[in-house]
Amino acid sequence: KDIAPWYSHVEKFAGISGNRDGIAVLPDGEFMPPMDMNIVEKDLAARLKSRYQGKRHFIIGRVANITVPHHGRVNCQYQNKCWLGCNFGAYFSTQSATLPAAVKTGKLTLRPLSIVKSIIYNRDTQKAKGVEIVDAETNQTYEYFAKIVFVCASTLNSTWVLMNSATDVWEGGLGSSSGELGHNLMDHMLNSGAGGRVEGFEDKYIFGRRANGLYVPRFANIAGDTKKRDYIRGFGYQGGASRGQWSGKVDNKRVGGAWKDAIAEPGSWGVGFTSFGEILPYHENKVVLDSSVKDKWGLPVLAIDAEIRDNERKIRIDASNEMKEML
Numbered sequence: 001k002d003i004a005p006w007y008s009h010v011e012k013f014a015g016i017s018g019n020r021d022g023i024a025v026l027p028d029g030e031f032m033p034p035m036d037m038n039i040v041e042k043d044l045a046a047r048l049k050s051r052y053q054g055k056r057h058f059i060i061g062r063v064a065n066i067t068v069p070h071h072g073r074v075n076c077q078y079q080n081k082c083w084l085g086c087n088f089g090a091y092f093s094t095q096s097a098t099l100p101a102a103v104k105t106g107k108l109t110l111r112p113l114s115i116v117k118s119i120i121y122n123r124d125t126q127k128a129k130g131v132e133i134v135d136a137e138t139n140q141t142y143e144y145f146a147k148i149v150f151v152c153a154s155t156l157n158s159t160w161v162l163m164n165s166a167t168d169v170w171e172g173g174l175g176s177s178s179g180e181l182g183h184n185l186m187d188h189m190l191n192s193g194a195g196g197r198v199e200g201f202e203d204k205y206i207f208g209r210r211a212n213g214l215y216v217p218r219f220a221n222i223a224g225d226t227k228k229r230d231y232i233r234g235f236g237y238q239g240g241a242s243r244g245q246w247s248g249k250v251d252n253k254r255v256g257g258a259w260k261d262a263i264a265e266p267g268s269w270g271v272g273f274t275s276f277g278e279i280l281p282y283h284e285n286k287v288v289l290d291s292s293v294k295d296k297w298g299l300p301v302l303a304i305d306a307e308i309r310d311n312e313r314k315i316r317i318d319a320s321n322e323m324k325e326m327l
């Protein structure tokens with residue numbers, strides 16, 4: 001309850017599209033209109049709901065792609081090129097949303113090509129007081145000071161910055177007194193799921209290139225799950241239904257008019273889902289600074305030592321079997 005208003009604040013600022021599905025395990029947020037499911041997905045979702053009496057769901061993904069204009073950003077054009085950077089500002093990013101908002105305050109100084117080397121620690125106040133940076137082009141170092149320092153470099157590089165800020169006070173890095181800095185590395189595990197061909201709907205097609213898929217919220221090891229599972233925690237899935245492309249008909253063996261006509265037609269419908277399982281926080285899964293290897297700025301690189309273990313392997317098997325059964 002304490003953080004709910006902050007989730008709302010972030011969702012409203014970033015612009016999240018999605019449906020209010022009313023699923024306890026995946027609470028609703030402040031959503032813009034959802035992207036649409038295609039006709040096969042709607043059919044699958046309706047049949048799944050009835051077969052599992054409303055306990056399992058195929059829902060449209062809740063994504064940071066805006067579906068209506070928002071703070072000067074243009075709504076998504078359904079081209080699915082978000083990873084190239086979105087010219088429309090439809091995909092939430094630093095460039096499309098947070099930096100323009102910061103510029104508007106008139107208080108932003110942007111210093112690109114700056115690599116944060118370490119956080120400067122003030123022993124008297126026992127607080128962070130600034131950062132030391134390396135200019136990526138000149139290799140010169142500079143110091144910047146602030147009342148508050150936010151470390152927003154994602155999991156691995158935030159940890160790198162903290163570790164590289166070691167002093168005689170914090171020998172393992174800033175905030176390392178727990179002995180856990182760099183440990184308990186967690187990730188999604190992928191490459192487990194199921195897919196298949198869908199019969200029918202040959203006279204139906206999709207709208208655009210939707211930058212989104214379906215989501216299957218967690219159902220294993222939550223209230224109401226009566227199945228005995230040989231692991232703890234759970235998984236969700238991402239996937240969806242689509243029509244095969246012309247490229248699926250290229251085999252280098254056929255030529256001529258009939259073949260050209262064939263590749264102008266979409267292929268049959270298919271459906272597929274990949275699970276996103278939880279990796280437990282194991283102390284042994286860790287990152288450390290590797291001082292024997294330096295990057296081009298002379299900074300130690302991060303060495304990653306992590307693996308999935310018994311619980312994760314069991315999740316993968318169950319996730320694959322469950323999806324086979326649902327499909």
Ligand code: SF4
Binds near residue numbers: 066080081211
């Ligand atoms: S599909 Fe992605 S890149 Fe294209 S407009 Fe939508 S958000 Fe931007």
